[in-house]
Amino acid sequence: MNSKENVLRPQQHQQHQQHQQHLQRQRDVINYRMKKLAAKQVEITKKSSAVKEKILKKYEDMNRVLDEDLRITLTQLDAEHKAVERLVEEKIEDCYHLSQDLSQRLDNLSAHIAKEAQGIDTEDAETEERICGTLKLTDPDLIQLDEFKNEQLLSFTVNLLLFIRSQVPITKRLFKSYAADVVLDADTAHPKLIISPKGDAATYTDAWQDVPETSSRFDNTLNVISQQGFSEGRLYWEVEVGGKTYWELGLTYPSIPRQGREEDCWLGRGKESWCVEYFNGNYTAWHGGVQHELPLLAGKRFTRIGVCCSFPGGLVCFLGADTMTLLHCFCAGTFTDPLHLALCPGHHNDDTNWNSLKICAASRSATVL
Incomplete structure (x- = not known):
């Protein structure tokens, strides 16, 4: 009995060692897998952050493009507004000068009531012609913004908005x-x-x-x-x-x-x-x-x-x-x-x-x- 035990003990010891070594190898494999998973977690975090950063940059670029387009459009509209405003001011100035001249003529007529009739008629004709010309050139109905172009700009803006709305939210697509x-x-x-x-x-x-x-x-x-x-x-x-x-x-x-x-x-x-x-x-x-x-x-x-x-x-x-x-x-x-x-x-x-x-x-x- 003792001899059998003496034979079995080394075998059991050897089996125990083999099993222990096997478990150690398996533990090493699992530990290595944990390291790989941790590395994967870091990789996923980096990739996710990189994608978010790229998307954020694209949105910033889109905002810059839209802001610049808005600036150009408003600048153009402001320039046209200023030009028309200047034209109106010129017409007002023309009317003002003519009004002043007419006031002066009225004063002169009062002072020179005895002036020759023919001369008076000639001056009156010239004045009437100037008045008609000024009234014709300063007709407010002739001063207009470029309504057709403005409607086109508004139409393009609406189309751009409709296009953007058709694309967003991009998550829906x-x-x-x-x-x-x-x-x-x-x-x-x-x-x-x-x-x-x-x-x-x-x-x-x-x-x-x-x-x-x-x-x-x-x-x-x-x-x-x-x-x-x-x-x-x-x-x-x-x-x-x-x-x-x-x-x-x-x-x-x-x-x-x-x-x-x-x-x-x-x-x-x-x-x-x-x-x-x-x-x-x-x-x-x-x-x-x-x-x-x-x-x-x-x-x-x-x-x-x-x-x-x-x-x-x-x-x-x-x-x-x-x-x-x-x-x-x-x-x-x-x-x-x-x-x-x-x-x-x-x-x-x-x-x-x-x-x-x-x-x-x-x-x-x-x-x-």
Whole structure:
């Protein structure tokens, strides 16, 4: 027995050493990976800062170009205004001198009443001709700004403004390039929801619908999710919320509870989903049961809400799509399952919330600047 133990002990010791060396190598690998990740974090920060700096410079350049164009336009308008103003002053001066001459003539006539009739007639004719000429040349209707050119300038300015508005917010053009088609799954909808035939709208009704009872259907909360699940790339949807006083929008894994405790099935109450809720003028973001009040948005109304997710970035964003106002962003990290779009149109809320939640048709921009 002792001899066997003597043989086993060196073997066990050797195995222990080998295992210890293996763990040390693995630890070294993990430590090296941590260093690489830290370096990647620094690299990402530098790249992000560089991009922000470049974009900031471009906006500064655009502002300089617009400011210079404004300066040139206003300078030209000021020059024309001064020229016309000078012309008016000259005409006023001509009239003033003629008025003075006429006053002098009146004085002279009073002093030389006995002057020869022929001479008087000659001078009167010359004076009448001068008066007519002056009145003709100083007609205010003949003095005009270049209205046609000014209208052209204004038209060009309007066109420039329309063009700029068509390009901004540039984030909208970017997000639109991520637009994805999606159809709501009627088999998941709470029985008090009516799903449109196209699967693009959910409407609350007081009446329970005659629908099959399935394990995929929400039975405690007014939710419906999309048929499609998405697991890669960057995706964006817009949902019409105009005229509503209560709604919830979000993204969820298919594992979100459909039955059971009511709160477990609500969007954002578990780790399976992310959402923004709107109720009577107040916005709240939810994930993992954690509530994020959004007081800066209180009272703001949007007709469309944008929902965006980035699998490479592990990001879930909600935006007021009218103005691309950021409502809330979740840094979700790595997504473990496909994501489904989730909607809750809410109850009638004292007869103020009967409008549908409608998914807008995907519209991708052909070019992203």
